[in-house]
Amino acid sequence: MAEAVVEEEAPKQTRYERYIEEITEDITNTVQEFGVQPILFVGSGLTKRYMDGPSWEELLGYLADKCSTIEKGLGFYKQSLGHPIEIGQEFSRLFQDWAWGAGANEFPKDLFEADVNKHSYVKYKIGEFFKGIKPAAVAGLKADFQPEIEALAKIRPHAIITTNYDEMLEMIFPDHERIIGQQLLKGQQVCIGELYKIHGCVTDHDSLVFTKDDYQEWDKKKKFLSAKLLTFFNEHPLIFIGYNAGDPNIKAILSDIDQALPEKGGVIPNVYILQWDPSLKDDSWPQRDKVIPTEDDRSVRVKMIVASDFGWVFDAFAANPALAHVNTKVLRALMARSYELVRSDIPKMKVEADFKMLNSAVESSEAFAKLFGIANINDYSAAGAYHPMSLTEVGKALGYKGWHSADALIWRVTQKTGTDIKKSDNRYHRADKVNKTVFHKYSADAIELLRKVRDEEEYQLDLGIPAEAK
Structure with missing residues (x-):
C-alpha cells in the first residue's frame, strides 16, 4: 500500500514580512503611477551609515576639540546658544581668532589675504575633516552595507538633493552631474x-552653509530651489533618506510643498520618509504615515517607511524594468544636445523622459534601444504583451484615480474565493522579479474580472494561462 504524501505547509508570513510586502507594493505602484524616476533627498544619516560620517553634533564636537580658543566644552555652548546654527556662528568667530594667533600654522597662507571671508577658517577645517574620512571608492564603504549600496545605485534617480558636504553620493552615482550651492541659481x-x-x-x-550668516544668505536666494522642489513634487515620487523626521531641512522643504497642496490634511501620496529602526522584530507593525510640523503652526502627513535593512526599500524604488539599463550620463548628454538643436528664437522647454514612454516604445519597436543608445532592453515576451498594464492603469481603466481601489477589488476576490490572483502567474496577473522586488503586471482579463466585482456581478475565476500568453 502506497504511503500518503504529506505536503509541507508554506512557512507562515510574519507581521513585518506582510508590512514589507504592502509597503513594497505601495512604492512600486506609486512609481508607476507617476511614470518617472524618483527624487532622492539625502541627509547625513546615510553618510553615517555607510562611512561613519558625523552627525551635526559630532561635527561640532570635533571642531571644539580642534580649536584651542574654544576653551569650554560643547555642552557650554549648547546651554548658552541652544541652536546648532548659532553654535556654528560662534565657533567660526573663535576659529578666526585662533587662525590669526596660535593656530596660524594650521592654515595655508592664502587664507590670510584681506579679501578672505571670515568664516573660511572653520570651513577649511570642516573640509579637512571630511576629506579624512572619504574612502577611495564605493568598495571602501562599509562592507556590511554593500548589497544595500548596490540596491541604492540601481534606483537611477531623476535627481538627488542633499544637504551633505561629503562626496559619498558622487561615488554611488558617478554618472550624476554635481551642482554645488550657488551654481544651482545660475x-x-x-x-x-x-x-x-x-x-x-x-x-x-x-x-559650505554652516554659520547663521550662511543660512540667512541662503534663505534669501533659495527661491529657485523652492520652485524646482515644487516641480519635483508635482511630477515625481520623493524619498527622504538619512534625515530625522524633525530635521529642520525636512520641515523647510515640506513647508514649500505644503503651500502647493490642493487639499489639506490627507497623506501626500508621493512623499516618503525612510526611518531606521534596529529594534524591529517579526511581529512589528510600524506606522505607515507621519505628521510633520512645518511653519506657521501647519503640518503635513507623509508616508513613513520603517526598516533596519534598507535594501528591500531601495529594490522597490528600483523595480522599473524599462529603465533597468538606462545610462544616466548618456541620457543627460542626449538631452543636452537636444537643447542645442532648438533654434535660439524658440522658447526652450524641459524634456521629460519617463518610463511610460520607454515601456510603450519597447513594446512597439524593436529598434528603440539602438535608436537612442540609452538602454539595453530585451524584447518583451508574449506574456509581457498579454499582461501590459500596471495596477494603476487597471484602476484608471475602471474609472478610479489610481491603484488603491483596484487593489481593494482584488482583495474582495481573495475574500470570496480564497485565491489571491497576485500570488501566481495566470490569465489576470503576471509577476516579474526586478532585482529582488516583484513587479506586478495585469491583463485586459483582469479589468473585466474587477469590473464584475465592482458591479457586484457573478464571476468565475479561471487561473489558466492562455496559449497566446505563454
Whole structure:
C-alpha cells in the first residue's frame, strides 16, 4: 500500500514580512503611477551609515576639540546658544581668532589675504575633516552595507538633493552631474541626472552653509530651489533618506510643498520618509504615515517607511524594468544636445523622459534601444504583451484615480474565493522579479474580472494561462 504524501505547509508570513510586502507594493505602484524616476533627498544619516560620517553634533564636537580658543566644552555652548546654527556662528568667530594667533600654522597662507571671508577658517577645517574620512571608492564603504549600496545605485534617480558636504553620493552615482550651492541659481540645468549639493561640498570649503550668516544668505536666494522642489513634487515620487523626521531641512522643504497642496490634511501620496529602526522584530507593525510640523503652526502627513535593512526599500524604488539599463550620463548628454538643436528664437522647454514612454516604445519597436543608445532592453515576451498594464492603469481603466481601489477589488476576490490572483502567474496577473522586488503586471482579463466585482456581478475565476500568453 502506497504511503500518503504529506505536503509541507508554506512557512507562515510574519507581521513585518506582510508590512514589507504592502509597503513594497505601495512604492512600486506609486512609481508607476507617476511614470518617472524618483527624487532622492539625502541627509547625513546615510553618510553615517555607510562611512561613519558625523552627525551635526559630532561635527561640532570635533571642531571644539580642534580649536584651542574654544576653551569650554560643547555642552557650554549648547546651554548658552541652544541652536546648532548659532553654535556654528560662534565657533567660526573663535576659529578666526585662533587662525590669526596660535593656530596660524594650521592654515595655508592664502587664507590670510584681506579679501578672505571670515568664516573660511572653520570651513577649511570642516573640509579637512571630511576629506579624512572619504574612502577611495564605493568598495571602501562599509562592507556590511554593500548589497544595500548596490540596491541604492540601481534606483537611477531623476535627481538627488542633499544637504551633505561629503562626496559619498558622487561615488554611488558617478554618472550624476554635481551642482554645488550657488551654481544651482545660475544657468539652465538639463533637469535629469543631477546631484544638487544645496549646502555646499568639501571640494570648495567656502561653499559650505554652516554659520547663521550662511543660512540667512541662503534663505534669501533659495527661491529657485523652492520652485524646482515644487516641480519635483508635482511630477515625481520623493524619498527622504538619512534625515530625522524633525530635521529642520525636512520641515523647510515640506513647508514649500505644503503651500502647493490642493487639499489639506490627507497623506501626500508621493512623499516618503525612510526611518531606521534596529529594534524591529517579526511581529512589528510600524506606522505607515507621519505628521510633520512645518511653519506657521501647519503640518503635513507623509508616508513613513520603517526598516533596519534598507535594501528591500531601495529594490522597490528600483523595480522599473524599462529603465533597468538606462545610462544616466548618456541620457543627460542626449538631452543636452537636444537643447542645442532648438533654434535660439524658440522658447526652450524641459524634456521629460519617463518610463511610460520607454515601456510603450519597447513594446512597439524593436529598434528603440539602438535608436537612442540609452538602454539595453530585451524584447518583451508574449506574456509581457498579454499582461501590459500596471495596477494603476487597471484602476484608471475602471474609472478610479489610481491603484488603491483596484487593489481593494482584488482583495474582495481573495475574500470570496480564497485565491489571491497576485500570488501566481495566470490569465489576470503576471509577476516579474526586478532585482529582488516583484513587479506586478495585469491583463485586459483582469479589468473585466474587477469590473464584475465592482458591479457586484457573478464571476468565475479561471487561473489558466492562455496559449497566446505563454
